[in-house]
Amino acid sequence: METFNYSDLSKADISRLVQRNVDPANEIRDLVEDVIAHVKQNGDRALYDYAYKFDKVELTKLYLDKAELTEIAAAVSAEQQEALQIAYSNIYKFHKAQIRPEDKVETMPGVTCWRELRAIEKVGLYIPGGTAVLPSTFLMLGIPARIAGCSEIIVCSPPQKNGKVNAFIAYVALMLGINKVYLAGGSQAIAAMAYGTETITKVDKIFGPGNQFVTKAKTIIQSTTTTAIDMPAGPSEVLVIADRTAKPAYVAADLLAQAEHGIDSQSILVCTSESIAQATLAEVERQLQILPRAEIARQALDNSYVIVTQNLNEAMDFSNQYAPEHLILATENWKEITDKIINAGSVFLGNLTPESAGDYASGTNHTLPTSSYARAYSGVSVDSFVKKITFQHLTEEGIQNIGPSVEILAEMEGLHAHRNAVSVRMNDK
Ligand SMILES: NC(=O)c1ccc[n+]([C@@H]2O[C@H](COP(=O)([O-])OP(=O)(O)OC[C@H]3O[C@@H](n4cnc5c(N)ncnc54)[C@H](O)[C@@H]3O)[C@@H](O)[C@H]2O)c1
Numbered sequence: 001m002e003t004f005n006y007s008d009l010s011k012a013d014i015s016r017l018v019q020r021n022v023d024p025a026n027e028i029r030d031l032v033e034d035v036i037a038h039v040k041q042n043g044d045r046a047l048y049d050y051a052y053k054f055d056k057v058e059l060t061k062l063y064l065d066k067a068e069l070t071e072i073a074a075a076v077s078a079e080q081q082e083a084l085q086i087a088y089s090n091i092y093k094f095h096k097a098q099i100r101p102e103d104k105v106e107t108m109p110g111v112t113c114w115r116e117l118r119a120i121e122k123v124g125l126y127i128p129g130g131t132a133v134l135p136s137t138f139l140m141l142g143i144p145a146r147i148a149g150c151s152e153i154i155v156c157s158p159p160q161k162n163g164k165v166n167a168f169i170a171y172v173a174l175m176l177g178i179n180k181v182y183l184a185g186g187s188q189a190i191a192a193m194a195y196g197t198e199t200i201t202k203v204d205k206i207f208g209p210g211n212q213f214v215t216k217a218k219t220i221i222q223s224t225t226t227t228a229i230d231m232p233a234g235p236s237e238v239l240v241i242a243d244r245t246a247k248p249a250y251v252a253a254d255l256l257a258q259a260e261h262g263i264d265s266q267s268i269l270v271c272t273s274e275s276i277a278q279a280t281l282a283e284v285e286r287q288l289q290i291l292p293r294a295e296i297a298r299q300a301l302d303n304s305y306v307i308v309t310q311n312l313n314e315a316m317d318f319s320n321q322y323a324p325e326h327l328i329l330a331t332e333n334w335k336e337i338t339d340k341i342i343n344a345g346s347v348f349l350g351n352l353t354p355e356s357a358g359d360y361a362s363g364t365n366h367t368l369p370t371s372s373y374a375r376a377y378s379g380v381s382v383d384s385f386v387k388k389i390t391f392q393h394l395t396e397e398g399i400q401n402i403g404p405s406v407e408i409l410a411e412m413e414g415l416h417a418h419r420n421a422v423s424v425r426m427n428d429k
């Protein structure tokens, strides 16, 4: 990891450092556009072809049903079941609390406006399964979808080498009451859920993280079909702000936790203490020696860096420009700086709060905007699975109160039919 001094960086240096996931030659876009076109035209046949090409599996069927999932899930041990149950319960509690009825508002006497929630009917959940299979992501998407009350939940995950999903994915499907999992990964799965195939239903909105192929496919189908997406949730990233009180072993562990996701992950350390920064880098090297996924993490760390700042204000200023998916404040006085956070997907406060807690089980959602999209997007929540429909009702008093203003406003825009829709009611004595 290269180290920079914040005070030596120009504006151009900073914009280069905060930029990620660029596809300058449009190689990923071109490939993904081809995949989408092939799925759109050939449906299931294309999914079989891509499972063979990208996942190296010759499938005979594109999904697993309840009986097959039950058989596969039997391999989950009692201890693993308990851990999944604790995660389920905490995620459920945190997300359930997000549903609150809103008040009706009388904006003028006789004019009442309000909003009501309605679940999105057909949703598609993408559960990554390339470099690591992520049953935790299934909980993070399936629980809010269930709480919202979505009537059809389509789940796609890449087939493993045996042409199935692993036992944890199967177990979580059953926990969520989902009786079918489709064996499709990457951009082809996104295309299948956006266009529909003989086997897979077209959905209204696609959710879930994934690698650059998945994320690119989501951003393309968002503008070319009527299927919406949650957000661009691409390769994982973390930015740790550390001061002189941070523990190098903890900070190094957090940097490695995101680096091990994939070679395109990014882990950034922004540190107010040169000596803590150096000690953290030494710790990273030490911990890498015993990490099974060290090769992946090393490659991710090659795209990562350390910035030494003079104070926490500079550190926060850089973090806000980077807009990290995960922000960890490994600082003594984190309470004094949280209000300076402008852009971040999810925040972890103090030395005892590892990002892994949020990845798995504290309750918050781990499907979060990456690649600086945290500037404008929030992570997945129950809100992501519902529409908020506005309603209004006018009484006789209401139409008389609001009518004259609407007549003038319609006149200002030269829209006489609009004016008339109010006038006929006001004057109907
Ligand atoms: N932002 C978030 O909220 C969040 C949450 C969890 C995971 N993640 C990220 O999700 C990603 C998961 O990636 P993954 O690769 O492990 O699994 P994945 O399921 O996203 O991708 C695997 C699929 O990619 C396709 N693929 C692989 N190589 C390809 C190629 N050369 N051309 C076309 N398609 C190809 C294959 O079809 C394969 O099934 C990681 O980067 C992880 O960091 C992000």
Ligand SMILES: N[C@H](CO)Cc1c[nH]c[nH+]1
Residues within 6 Å of the ligand: 134, 136, 137, 235, 236, 237, 258, 325, 359, 366, 367, 368
């Ligand atoms: N850190 C990932 C989000 O970027 C989520 C995850 C799943 N499993 C472990 N981690």
Ligand SMILES: [Zn+2]
Residues within 6 Å of the ligand: 236, 257, 258, 261, 359
């Ligand atoms: Zn993670």
